[in-house]
Amino acid sequence: MEGIKWDLEVDALVVGSGAGGMAAALTAREEGLDVLLVEKTDRIGGSTAISGGALWIPLNAQSEGAGHPDTFEQVWTYLQQTVGAASSDAMKRAYLEAGPRMMDYLVERGHLQVAARTASPDYYPDRPGAAMGGRSLDPVEFDGRKLGAKFRELRDPLKEFTVLGGMMVNITDVRHLLRATRSFTAWRHSMKLVLRYAADRLGGRHRGTRLLLGNALAAQLFHGLIRRGIPYWLNTAARTLHRDANGRVLGLAVTREGKTLNIRARRGVVMATGGFPWDAKRREQTYPKPAGLWSMSPRDNAGDGIRLAEHAGAALGSGYASPAFWAPVSVLERPGQPPLHYPHLVWDRAKPGLIAVNALGERFVNESTSYHEFVQAMQRSPADAVPAFLICGQRFIDTWGLGLALPGGRPRQHLIDAGYLLQAPTLAALASRLGVPADKLQATVARHDAHAAQGQDPDFGKGGTAYNRYLGDPEHQPNPCLAPLGDGPYYAVKVYPGDIGTACGIAANEHAQAIDDAGRPIAGLYVAGNDMQSVMGGAYPAPGITLGPALTFGWVAGRHLAGATS
Template sequence: MAQQQEKTEYDVVVIGSGAGGLSAALTAKLEGLDVLVVEKTDRIGGSTAISGGAVWVPLNDQAEAAGHPDTHDKAWTYLQNTVGAAGDEAVRHAFLDAGPRALRYLRERTDVQLAARTYSPDYYPDREGAAMGGRSLDPIEFDGRLLGAHFKTLRDPLPEFCVLGGMMVNMTDVKHLLGVWRSFASWKHGVKMLLRYFGDRLSGHHRGTRLLLGNALAARLFHSVLQQGVPFWLDTPALGLETDANGTVTGVKLCRDGKEITVHARRGVVIATGGFPWNAAMRGQHYPVPTGPYSMSPQDNAGEGIAMAQQAGGVLGTGHAGPALWAPVSLLTRPDGSVLRYPHLVWDRAKPGLIAVDARGERFVNEATSYHEFVRGMYRGNDKATSIPALLVCDSAFMEKWGLGLALPGGCPREHLVRAGYLYRADTLEDLAKQAGVDPAGLAGTVARYNPLAAQGQDPAFGKGGDAYNRYLGDPDHQPNACLAPVKQAPFYAVKVYPGDIGTALGIRADGNARALDAQGAPIAGLYVAGNDMHSVMGGEYPAPGITLGPALTFGWVAGMHLARGTVEHA
């Protein structure tokens, strides 16, 4: 791309290289515009590359084939029953209309290939309009070798999504690896994965090239950018927007090779820099108390895009249910003082034989609920007793079968985690509680009350395992409740979890064409927002897996189409 780096005028400048930004860039390019992508880090992919990769788009054209035919009325009813007044109704209509069209466009004209889940309940499956599958899609596995020398330019996934120092795994892979000695199919699957991975490393790749989850989505977008010849500038922070006398956004000030330059944008600028989860001042202003640096987003996502949009007249959204998309996070302090964050999303909390307790040693939430609702429960519980941090507790049978956070199952070494203060281990519940700073009698009493009911598959206090989403993440082979089992076999284990997030929901208010709006609700000419810089269409609610990436791809496409055509027809 070096031959194009001196050019300082384009039709469109896109700031940020996650799903929202790259979707906008690709669409604008495919519609005939001259596009530049600028990225302040040295890697492409943003939050998308380290995410789970789910994309939620109701009414997509794969839903019926996946066994879950959808209707507009059903999807709208579900969003009304989960989002309601927390989100902008007009933008919600635009999402339902444009989402299926955006996915079809990207599938037909780029390498963005997704597969609808045949079974994946929405997070509130008992509310009217919910679906049991079809609305959430996953990126199809991608061969990183297709990126050639640019493979190293793609942001690496979270270490927690890898084993053996760089082999990506999804939930299906983990289940096969855990059953590799019990099933020939699992053994065959595991051997195939290992041969591919070791072949990659022997070939000189810094990690495995079998890409999954959000890393596969980012790779597919990046591969399409390369195929379309869209120039991208790395290590190029945006410093501010250029506007004319009428307030129209006409370009971007950038820091390029240590010098400040201005790149002009004839049609407009798309801001998609990933929200503000690592901006301490904004967290302090907008997050509930207590908060801390617990985000799973890249640490470069510090709100500069939102600040630039505000300086050009944009305003933050209002009426939302919360500022962020929550996830419980455990913290390991490494010997060098750096902190590793582990998100307890879908693996351990719902499995039978784990409970979460507050400082009194008492349960305060359904452990199998969504990660977003779990943290909400932490904040609610903290008003009554200290549930921040909360303690996840299990016994040795659970540990050997499922693991707990960074502590892996199957007899894997975990003494280093105990020494580091991440993992607590004791022969009695009372000693475990003392180590973790929890009331010993309270924890012992909680477990004594919990165990007989759990053995019968009952949780009258919080209803763990009481709906399809809970059971989806539990153990289907465990009866009578996929999510409940006693905590009884010493030694006992625990980790502390904190109220983390996987990104912010509070962003710049926009219309259904992804145009940033000013304080009077009027579009700011030449300024578009996408991804987590755009105020969430869900208003800080979290109805289903993939409600960040689905709107990001959708409104990136909408922005690209509007920039190219001046309009996006909505039904």
């Protein structure tokens, strides 16, 4: 393309501010390049900021110290058992080799601080090569005050990860808060959290500055951008990739403050815009039916980067096991506002005293399986599995909560009034509320309860793997995932086949370069995060298999842009 009037020239232009984009920008800058990052929204962090924050980086430097020494052969065996042909061997190998190097690189330069999980089973712990911990890492707690006035530019976490209107908590915190009146240790932990949060709010901050989970990961990377002086433009939408006569990407047209600007990228452009979970047309073409808009990703993740890359000649990936990473999602309808989605990931489904049933009133899945597998069970079932219903008794909801209904006796009438939480005094009455056959539901619960009282689930094996038990109640024996539903009143929520991001993206090589239909790299164009075809091929072998590759291939892209070889 000749005759372009360039408004700005940089070495590397990164589009998107999630883990993949920020890793690419930081790495390119560390390698000496002049970098600009542009972000469509008014906040930094993308999907990363609202995620659980786990990173699956096998062979990382902390694995052995966490009590789980690992080998390439073990991890490779596990990936072949879980991902297999859904992703090429070349990309899986590139990931396993680059992941630990990426982690060392960003940690040594002060951009990341993480801790390996000493106990965190891979999602298929009974398959060859699986590990019981060490491969998944979590970002350590981050003090948002380090961001100064730019703290407001960091995307807020999901409300479900906060209490008291803006105090972030993790599972450990929740357990202490629920026991605060019964344990001095729990009371002391809880008071420390609440006093810190009170100080934040009294200091004029819109939420707490003790950051955890994916919000801490995004904040660490954002802090790195600030420290390294990397310019970033918010409210800047990508419009068109400029190419020369040979197809090389020269730069990008963006819209900012009502103006179209042409930015030349001498080394290349990195697309990391978060995939297409809110592109209704592409979802309809790609997702299993029904393909409702039940995504947990930010609503601005509408496939911009993928569309632009395709227009530049890049190919969409194929051969995947699944086009998205799934999670059962319940939906609270709110008049005059967008629906509120709640992802049933790890907190309620695996606990003792809950079952999932379909429209026939029958169980169809091991409730304590991974969120990805739970939705796949819905998709494998006939249409009567959408929506499914999570059902529990009074004791369960008081102890563990159910979706947006919080535990500990917190008010839940507003959820009942809104139709989100369904309540009934008997199972027959609940069946009527759900529109399922009362006799079938009563028989299902009776069979479940009789076996659960013995700690057994001959139908679906709930609590049958180390991963199941990891998410259960360790104080409940003999099976931490199984207990009778008990007495009424009974409660239920509807869950739908939602997603936490897309797995089908632009095909790429081991250098994170976008490739065309013939497998040839498109000069000057890179992809990372969910804009890239998942190295897991739409399989979900362990916690952190979205953010781990996002960081890794963002780092790979940044180094390749700079021509780094060592």
